[in-house]
Amino acid sequence: MDDREPWRIGAMDPESTKDAAVLILFGVLDDALAASSSGAESGVGADLDVLIVVRAGTLRQHAGQPAFPGGKVDPEDHQAEDPFVEAALREAVEETGLDRDGVEVLGKLAPVPLPVSNFMVTPVIGWWKDPSRVAVVDSAESSRVFRVPVRDLIDPGNRHYAAVTRGRLTYTSPAFDIVDSTQRVTIWGFTGVVLDRVLHELGWDQEWDRTRSEPAPR
Structure with a gap:
């Protein structure tokens, strides 16, 4: 099983594919240190975090799922030098209220297909050089905004496969x-795939029990 394959429930429709972008924002964001020491030998600091939002439970697609800030590339985004970077930053501001001037864009990853909503999603990597306050801006879009310690993501004990059954296929x-504020949160699906790829490309991932599988959160 290749855990870096795309999350493909359904197939892309090339006639109506749309472009989207997400912001993967790393930084030293608060005083809450990682609980795990995983990744220390690779130089991952205990205070390194990544920004996550939880989508509102009332949305038609991906309701209640943790995700990176982001969304569809709008026509006005094409007026910018890089429409994907512009869309990722604009959506992050709209969802979390962050100050985009404090974000240094480090680069982009290759687009990743998301068949459920027929988007080709471009991940934009950023460094939060000047952190600003973040919170839920529109409760119709997001229910939570929080920062996740990267070491806790790397920890093999916090990793598994999330399984979804559709008909005869799993x-x-x-x-x-x-764990955020004593509440367990599972990052999975498309965001889990992208996060796994990023940690792998950065050389931060560690071997974990790939036989461990749990039903995806409902």
Whole structure:
């Protein structure tokens, strides 16, 4: 099983595919240190975090799922030098209220297909050089905004496959269990796939029990 394969429930429709972008924002964001020491030998600091939002439970698609800030590339985004970077930053501001001037864009990853909503999603990597306050801006879009310690994501004990059954087929994605304010949150599905890829490309991931599988959160 290759856990870095795309999360493909359904197939892309090339006639109506749309572009989207997400912001994967790393930084030293608060005083809450990671509970795990995983990744220390790779130089991952205990205070390194990544920004996550939880989508509102009332949305038609991906309701209640943890995700990176982001969304569809709008026509006005094409007026910017890079429409994907513009869309990722604009959506992050709209969802979390962050100050985009404090974000340094480090680069982009190759687009990843998301068949459920027929988007080709471009991940944009950023460094929060000047952190600003973040919170839920529109409760119709997001229910929570929080920062996840990267070491806790790397910890093999916090990793498994999340499984979803559709008819006779079962789909799996890399998943990450973390605790935020005493509440367990599972990052899975498309976001789990992208996060797994990023940690792998950065050389931060560690071997974990790939036989461990749990039903995806409902």
